[in-house]
Amino acid sequence: MIRSTVIAELSELVVSLGVVADKTEWHLFGSVDRNEPNASDIDLMIFCETDAQADMLRHTIDTDSLQLPLHLSLFTFHEAASINAASVQQSTIILRPNIEC
Amino acid sequence: MATLNQWVTEKLATSEKRLKVTGYTPEQFLLIEAKNSYTFTVAVLGIKGIIQITDVQPLFAGSNKPQLVVNVPSNTLWSGEAIDFVHSQHAAFGTVGDIARAAGTNDAGTFRNKNMDFFINAMKQHRNVLSVSYLCESVFEVERLRGDSCAVAVIDAYNMSAEDVRNARTRVGHFDVVVKSSSYGSVTTHAESAADSMDAKALIFKDLMVFLAR
Numbered sequence: 253m254i255r256s257t258v259i260a261e262l263s264e265l266v267v268s269l270g271v272v273a274d275k276t277e278w279h280l281f282g283s284v285d286r287n288e289p290n291a292s293d294i295d296l297m298i299f300c301e302t303d304a305q306a307d308m309l310r311h312t313i314d315t316d317s318l319q320l321p322l323h324l325s326l327f328t329f330h331e332a333a334s335i336n337a338a339s340v341q342q343s344t345i346i347l348r349p350n351i352e353c
Numbered sequence: 354m355a356t357l358n359q360w361v362t363e364k365l366a367t368s369e370k371r372l373k374v375t376g377y378t379p380e381q382f383l384l385i386e387a388k389n390s391y392t393f394t395v396a397v398l399g400i401k402g403i404i405q406i407t408d409v410q411p412l413f414a415g416s417n418k419p420q421l422v423v424n425v426p427s428n429t430l431w432s433g434e435a436i437d438f439v440h441s442q443h444a445a446f447g448t449v450g451d452i453a454r455a456a457g458t459n460d461a462g463t464f465r466n467k468n469m470d471f472f473i474n475a476m477k478q479h480r481n482v483l484s485v486s487y488l489c490e491s492v493f494e495v496e497r498l499r500g501d502s503c504a505v506a507v508i509d510a511y512n513m514s515a516e517d518v519r520n521a522r523t524r525v526g527h528f529d530v531v532v533k534s535s536s537y538g539s540v541t542t543h544a545e546s547a548a549d550s551m552d553a554k555a556l557i558f559k560d561l562m563v564f565l566a567r
Contacts (some may be wrong), residue, residue, distance in 0.1 A: 290371075293450055306516040316426050319368050321450035323509070326516040331543045335512055340538065 254320075255280075255287040256292055259346050261318045272308050274350040276300050277329070279343035281342070282290050292320040296342060299332045357399045358383060359424055362447055365428035369453050378417040381476050385452065393461040394453060400426040403489070406434040413442045420461035422446045430524060433487035472507050475558070492525045500567055503529040511535045515543035518555055530554045533563045 259280070264275050282295030300306040305312060306326040315322040337343075358381060362374045375392070376384045382394040397417035400405065404424055412419055423437055424431075427448035438460045445464040446453055455464035469491065476485045476495055480507045483496040492506045506528035508517050513533040521531055529535075531548055532555075533540065540555050548555035556564060 292453060303515060303519075306514075307519060310516060310520050314426070316449070321427060321448065325510060325512065325514060327512075327514045327541070328543070331514055331541045334543070335539050335541055337512055341511065345365060 253287070254289065254291055256282055257319060258284050262294075262296070262347060265313065265317070266347055268350075269309070269312060272305070272312055273298075276305070276309070276347075276348035276349060277345055278349075279338055279341070280342035280346045281341040282323075285344050286341075291320060291321045294318060295323050295325075295338060295340065295341075297325045297327060297332070299327050299329045299337075301329065303328060355437055357393070357397045360425065361395075361397050361423070361452075364449055365452065371396060372453060372456055379417045380412075380417050382412075382417060382419050385456065387456040389459070391459050393420045393456070394444050395455075395461075396422045397509075398422060400424055401426065402429065404429055404431045404435045406432065406438045409439055409446075413444070418442060418444065420444050420453060421452065421455045421464060423449050423528050425449060428524075431490040433489050436487045436490065468509060469507060470560075472505075472532070472534070476505070476565065479562060481566050489525055492528055495565065497565065503565075505529070505561065506531045507534050508532070508534060509534050513538075513539035513540040513544045513545040515541065515557055518544050518547040518553075519539075522551055528553055530556055530561060532556045532563060549567070 273324050277299040279297040283291035298309060310326055355556055365372050365374060371388045374383050375386045378394060384393045385395055394558050400408055408423060431446055432504040436446060443462045445462055454466045458464050470522055473485055476482050481498050483498055488494050488504055492504055494502055495505055496502045504527060505506045506521050506525055508531060510517050510533045517530055531553055544555045
């Protein structure tokens with residue numbers, strides 16, 4: 253229940269961000285991704301194309317705007333790959349704005 | 354104030370089933386009841402920028418005193434002086450997300466961020482450390498027996514990225530060392546480079562202990 257609600261909220265957030273979020277990859281992990289009933293925050297990683305995009309997203313995203321506090325980590329794709337971040341966190345890709353599949 | 358209190362009340366009602374806001378004190382502090390009937394008071398601030406000691410002193414001037422002080426927005430920085438004052442009043446500081454964590458202690462005034470508490474204790478117990486004090490919320494001045502004092506910034510991250518380092522610099526200003534709070538995960542080479550470019554070091558906990566020994 254909480255997982256689907258959070259994904260819906262994040263989808264709205266992506267739309268509101270517009271081009272700033274283009275070609276990013278949003279990874280959910282932790283208690284919300286596991287749909288745990290007492291999740292206390294949203295663990296989210298966003299993989300970005302550039303450092304500048306990561307900085308812009310940090311500046312733009314309001315971490316208080318969602319139902320639960322947002323714990324946000326931002327990486328470039330290259331950086332995330334270098335530490336195998338998605339695999340280590342057992343994350344799920346939930347959004348890929350304007351990435352052609 | 355009323356608007357912020359309402360916002361927090363609604364936030365807790367929708368996201369935190371274990372807590373209930375039962376009313377307000379005359380000072381407009383929230384009265385919060387946990388499921389086990391433990392009740393405590395929370396003051397809600399709405400400071401943007403940096404929370405100073407002058408922002409928190411008035412909260413403790415009346416007959417009812419808050420056991421927890423939270424700020425909206427949550428990313429506002431707490432100054433070291435404000436933190437020390439709140440702690441001296443047997444109270445705690447935090448974010449809206451910390452209200453449930455404080456309730457879990459059954460003595461909200463003793464609530465402390467576990468990660469920060471761990472770092473403070475570990476640094477204080479280091480054989481080359483004389484004292485540790487808050488410069489601000491997540492940055493500590495560490496006075497060493499041998500070697501200069503240094504500013505240690507703690508980042509709440511599983512894996513420390515370059516953006517984490519840049520964001521820390523933007524948020525808290527100068528630091529000599531940036532360390533991630535989680536004991537697992539890693540520091541990316543990009544984060545190390547970002548820290549290098551600021552004449553700082555990006556370290557994991559184990560390496561911080563080695564750094565402090567120098």
